[in-house]
Amino acid sequence: VQTIEWVDGAVVIVDQTALPGRTVQLRLSTVEELVDAIRRLAVRGAPALGVAGAFGVALAARQHAGDADGLARAVALVETARPTAVNLARGARRAAALLPDAGAVLAEALAVHAEEIASSAALAVLGADLVAELCGVAPRLLTHCNTGALAAVEGGTALAVVFELHRRGRLAEVIAAETRPLLQGSRLTAWELGQAGVPFRLAVDSAGPFLMARGLIDAVILGADRICANGDVVNKVGSYAHALGARAAGIPFICVAPESTVDLATASGDLVDIEDRGAAEVVGFAGVPVAPPGAGAVNPAFDVTPHDLVTAIVTERRVVRLDRDEKL
Amino acid sequence: VQTIEWVDGAVVIVDQTALPGRTVQLRLSTVEELVDAIRRLAVRGAPALGVAGAFGVALAARQHAGDADGLARAVALVETARPTAVNLARGARRAAALLPDAGAVLAEALAVHAEEIASSAALAVLGADLVAELCGVAPRLLTHCNTGALAAVEGGTALAVVFELHRRGRLAEVIAAETRPLLQGSRLTAWELGQAGVPFRLAVDSAGPFLMARGLIDAVILGADRICANGDVVNKVGSYAHALGARAAGIPFICVAPESTVDLATASGDLVDIEDRGAAEVVGFAGVPVAPPGAGAVNPAFDVTPHDLVTAIVTERRVVRLDRDEKL
Numbered sequence: 001v002q003t004i005e006w007v008d009g010a011v012v013i014v015d016q017t018a019l020p021g022r023t024v025q026l027r028l029s030t031v032e033e034l035v036d037a038i039r040r041l042a043v044r045g046a047p048a049l050g051v052a053g054a055f056g057v058a059l060a061a062r063q064h065a066g067d068a069d070g071l072a073r074a075v076a077l078v079e080t081a082r083p084t085a086v087n088l089a090r091g092a093r094r095a096a097a098l099l100p101d102a103g104a105v106l107a108e109a110l111a112v113h114a115e116e117i118a119s120s121a122a123l124a125v126l127g128a129d130l131v132a133e134l135c136g137v138a139p140r141l142l143t144h145c146n147t148g149a150l151a152a153v154e155g156g157t158a159l160a161v162v163f164e165l166h167r168r169g170r171l172a173e174v175i176a177a178e179t180r181p182l183l184q185g186s187r188l189t190a191w192e193l194g195q196a197g198v199p200f201r202l203a204v205d206s207a208g209p210f211l212m213a214r215g216l217i218d219a220v221i222l223g224a225d226r227i228c229a230n231g232d233v234v235n236k237v238g239s240y241a242h243a244l245g246a247r248a249a250g251i252p253f254i255c256v257a258p259e260s261t262v263d264l265a266t267a268s269g270d271l272v273d274i275e276d277r278g279a280a281e282v283v284g285f286a287g288v289p290v291a292p293p294g295a296g297a298v299n300p301a302f303d304v305t306p307h308d309l310v311t312a313i314v315t316e317r318r319v320v321r322l323d324r325d326e327k328l
Numbered sequence: 329v330q331t332i333e334w335v336d337g338a339v340v341i342v343d344q345t346a347l348p349g350r351t352v353q354l355r356l357s358t359v360e361e362l363v364d365a366i367r368r369l370a371v372r373g374a375p376a377l378g379v380a381g382a383f384g385v386a387l388a389a390r391q392h393a394g395d396a397d398g399l400a401r402a403v404a405l406v407e408t409a410r411p412t413a414v415n416l417a418r419g420a421r422r423a424a425a426l427l428p429d430a431g432a433v434l435a436e437a438l439a440v441h442a443e444e445i446a447s448s449a450a451l452a453v454l455g456a457d458l459v460a461e462l463c464g465v466a467p468r469l470l471t472h473c474n475t476g477a478l479a480a481v482e483g484g485t486a487l488a489v490v491f492e493l494h495r496r497g498r499l500a501e502v503i504a505a506e507t508r509p510l511l512q513g514s515r516l517t518a519w520e521l522g523q524a525g526v527p528f529r530l531a532v533d534s535a536g537p538f539l540m541a542r543g544l545i546d547a548v549i550l551g552a553d554r555i556c557a558n559g560d561v562v563n564k565v566g567s568y569a570h571a572l573g574a575r576a577a578g579i580p581f582i583c584v585a586p587e588s589t590v591d592l593a594t595a596s597g598d599l600v601d602i603e604d605r606g607a608a609e610v611v612g613f614a615g616v617p618v619a620p621p622g623a624g625a626v627n628p629a630f631d632v633t634p635h636d637l638v639t640a641i642v643t644e645r646r647v648v649r650l651d652r653d654e655k656l
Contacts, residue, residue: 020620175626178610178618180508180532186611186619194620202610202625204508206533206566210631213568238534240541244572282506282530283514285613290506291514292348292522297530298503303538 001025003150004043004051006110009062011055013043016150016184020191031060031074038081038088041182045151046085046225046261047116053078053091054109061102071099083273084234084302085225086263112260113153119258120155122316127161127256128168130312130319131219134252138172139165139218142208145179145236146188147223147256157223158256159192161314166198174200175217177208179236181281181299205238209245220246224257224313231307231322232269237300243309252311252323259315262328269304277301329353331478332371332379334438337390339383341371344478344512348519359388359402366409366416369510373479374413374553374589375444381406381419382437389430399427411601412562412630413553414591440588441481447586448483450644455489455584456496458640458647459547462580466500467493467546470536473507473564474516475551475584485551486584487520489642494526502528503545505536507564509609509627533566537573548574552585552641559635559650560597565628571637580639580651587643590656597632605629 001023004013011034015024026042028034034056037043043052056078064071079092091112098104131139141162145151148159155163165171174193179185186202193200203211211217220242226234233239233255246253266272282297284290291297313320313328320326332341335355339362343352354370356362362384365371371380384406392399407420419440426432459467469490473479476487483491493499502521507513514530521528531539539545548570554562561567561583574581594600610625612618619625641648641656648654 177534178508180506180534183613183618186623190619190623194623200624202607202619202623203627204533204565204610206505206508206569207626207628207631209569209572210565210628211626213632216626237532237538241534241537241569241573244537244576245569248572279530282532285618286616288614288616290511290614291518291530295514295518295522295530296528298535298539298544299531300535300538303535304541 002153004048004055004153006055006113011059013037014150015042016044016188017042020187031056031063031077034059035077035081045146046087046223047152047157047258049082049085050087050091050260051113051116051153053088054095054112057092057095058106058109061099061105065102082275084275087260090260116153116258117155119316120152120157120160123157123256123258123314124155124160124164126319127314128164130254130314131161131165131221132170135218137170140173140175140216142175142177142211142217142220142242143189144177144185144222144238144242146184148189148192150188150192151223157258158221159189161221161256162198163196166196171198174198175203175211176200177205177238178202179238180205181285183285208242209248212245212249212251217251219252219254221254221256224255224261225302226266226272227255227257227262227313227328228266228268228272229264229328230268231310231313231328233305233310234269234272234302235305237303240303240305243305247309253309254312254314255310256314259317262315264328269306272304275301330481332376332481334383334441339387341365342478343370344372344516345370348515359384359391359405362387363405363409373474374415374551375480375485375586377410377413378415378419378588379441379444379481381416382423382440385420385423386434386437389427389433393430410603412603415588418588444481444586445483447644448480448485448488451485451584451586451642452483452488452492454647455642456492458582458642459489459493459549460498463546465498468501468503468544470503470505470539470545470548470570471517472505472513472550472566472570474512476517476520478516478520479551485586486549487517489549489584490526491524494524499526502526503531503539504528505533505566506530507566508533511614536570537576540573540577540579545579547580547582549582549584552583552589553630554594554600555583555585555590555641555656556594556596556600557592557656558596559638559641559656561633561638562597562600562630563633565631568631568633571633575637581637582640582642583638584642587645590643592656597634600632603629
């Protein structure tokens with residue numbers, strides 16, 4: 001089962017809001033259904049969002065054939081469904097460049113889909129080689145959010161590196177940060193690691209820097225929603241705190257993402273629109289309220305890790321050692 | 329209503345596991361009931377635990393009158409109910425020094441209780457003066473865990489400073505970190521701030537350092553479970569990550585605690601036994617399972633903030649400016 005695929009004129013996704021309890025596939029036949037699924041994170045993860053963006057334009061091309069205005073509005077809706085990950089808008093624009101030829105649009109979207117699968121396979125090898133070089137034969141890795149197959153089409157990004165290390169027998173343990181507020185670490189990463197037989201333990205997000213200080217982590221490895229031209233990494237909120245912890249503990253902080261996440265048009269992280277997802281996700285979880293009624297919240301879904309805290313960026317094509325002043 | 333008090337031969341506490349939904353008082357008549365309440369955090373917070381330790385010995389003195397062995401076992405049970413906060417064992421030992429005279433033990437325990445109330449009032453003023461000096465007239469403060477009346481008897485520690493600033497009209501906003509896994513920030517601090525009319529918003533713990541980087545926080549203010557001789561602060565897990573964020577953002581990190589939390593017998597934080605509370609708190613959220621069945625977790629309840637990240641320690645007697653190389 002792929003996280004996102006094109007089946008008989010519709011987008012079929014694994015509904016990530018139902019995991020780990022149930023594995024449910026959703027069939028999304030309209031732009032509106034797809035955009036709703038993106039907004040409520042039924043499909044998420046930078047690479048998967050890139051594919052969703054391209055498929056969304058393919059849906060729009062069929063839904064609004066012969067209606068240029070409607071088509072433009074639908075494409076804009078897809079492009080802006082979430083603001084932070086560059087992949088979504090980039091995937092949408094790449095497919096939209098071939099409008100109004102619906103067949104060419106779909107072919108391009110399927111190419112985006114195929115490229116993400118190929119990227120995962122390639123970056124897994126480059127990333128595993130780097131971790132082995134930096135951390136030796138039995139590293140204990142901390143990861144944040146979900147960067148596995150569920151964030152991509154197959155394989156994933158940082159978690160693809162973890163799976164590759166596990167296949168090589170060169171991994172001691174993964175600490176998966178739970179990733180509040182939506183608990184992608186507990187719900188998705190734990191599920192994927194368990195399925196793959198990778199030894200892991202969960203931790204609350206805020207324990208990360210302390211576990212590093214106590215010598216229990218050899219490296220931090222995670223994904224990205226946007227990598228700016230200067231190497232600043234925009235990723236799930238909490239990544240920056242782990243980066244501060246890694247720097248204080250003197251361990252590597254490795255970011256793994258496809259080239260489609262690298263955004264040379266954005267000079268630095270302070271220029272990126274950071275999505276605030278509102279109070280509801282913070283004052284409770286899964287419909288269970290914990291805070292007093294009426295409590296507000298500030299809820300940035302992402303944060304920015306400055307490039308000087310990043311040891312290396314791994315893509316399917318290259319390893320950029322920011323710690324050696326290499327540039328993107 | 330006091331968080332913990334002695335009423336007619338028993339310890340009466342506000343059950344903090346029921347808040348903010350319900351305000352329930354529990355009457356604890358035996359050492360076993362009290363120890364159970366301490367272990368499951370029905371009563372918690374370093375100052376409140378000091379009082380609980382002293383009251384626990386008062387219960388033991390009545391329960392085991394004339395049975396020296398049983399009494400010694402009961403006192404040990406109280407002293408070791410939780411390992412990290414120094415106040416618990418210290419309160420217990422202070423009362424136990426007067427054994428077997430049950431009347432003298434109770435008088436000493438009531439003195440501990442009265443002193444914690446007086447400490448809160450005094451440190452609130454010293455802390456508010458310090459925040460005003462460091463941050464000006466309208467500071468935006470981030471706090472972690474719960475350090476209000478619910479962590480003490482009345483008033484609290486860091487939150488007592490917040491309340492004092494609010495009374496003075498010298499506070500813009502509090503960001504309360506939710507404090508996973510047990511959500512003392514969302515459940516208790518939000519409730520206390522709301523009751524007092526203090527403007528606040530919640531945030532997930534891992535957002536703290538990013539909010540600081542974006543210039544949205546003027547200082548971090550929190551409590552302590554043990555302050556070591558060198559100034560290392562042992563406090564709720566997540567405090568260290570906020571301290572790293574504060575240092576990177578160039579804002580003060582202020583620790584507020586009564587002198588009863590200062591442990592000159594422990595040289596530094598690496599010598600403190602950090603309680604691991606097991607996986608159950610992490611793999612679920614407010615009683616709702618979120619991780620796949622069987623997932624393990626590492627769950628340190630506390631962490632250590634090295635003294636060089638601490639701007640100042642405020643007690644009821646003094647302000648120790650660690651940033652100016654002052655010593656405890």
